[in-house]
Amino acid sequence: MTDHSPDLILITRPAPAIELWSLNLPEQRNPITDEPMIDALVGNIDRIREDETVKCVVLTGEGKAFSAGGNIKKMADKSGMFGGDLEEIRQGYRDGVQRIPLAMRSVDVPFIAAVNGPAVGAGMDLTTMCDMRVASDHAWFAESFVQLGLIAGDGGAWFLPRLIGAARAAEMALTGDRVDAVTAERWGLVNYVVPADELIERALELAGRVAANPVYSVRATKQLLLDSERHTLASMLEDCASLQATAHFQPDHHEAVAAMLEKRTPRFTS
Structure with missing residues (x-):
């Protein structure tokens, strides 16, 4: 479907104007901080920007998790964007994961996150970059950076308060605690919570309501x-x-x- 690492994101057209993207590293819980995945996401965002046959994208994850966010093994190894001196790491974030929020905020195609399981750290922030969120009753969310001695280097502190307000965002970001799907709906983080076996169907139904318009x-x-x-x-x-x-x-x-x-x-x- 695309030249940008197609195996990392499975892309289908379940309806003429709707694309379904599925992060495809289930054995690693779909991390998004490695360069190939970043390239795949940004490359496909660039592609649909120029393709007016796409009216809506549903974004989900293969396997049991939506996305675990950062690649913990590379953090431990101090490799990839997590390696180098102070300036190299700073530039690594600019050239790496920060390309995703900039791309997501520059595209005029609506995105719906179909959150099938845990959305953690940068994985949770990816859901907040989408325009709408439908969550499985198996899903949970954690802005867990502080529990790793980190901050949200991908802009989560910008996105989250705009969705759930300053106090709720502070609670999630400063504790790092997980929030279940029902609480996330009550806080305004997700639009709907649905049974796990209905998630994609319900997300596509919402996408269809968008795509019904010019x-x-x-x-x-x-x-x-x-x-x-x-x-x-x-x-x-x-x-x-x-x-x-x-x-x-x-x-x-x-x-x-x-x-x-x-x-x-x-x-x-x-």
């Missing part, structure tokens, strides 16, 4: 949601005016209006 409005809406984090109201409204003006000239907008007036289901071309 590609321009889906991608422009995600872009506005991302931009809202840095805009004032006045600058946000200016962006809305520009994007909305373009929307009014899209054939799918004309079809949607006609379908509503004619009381029928719209037939979008994108």
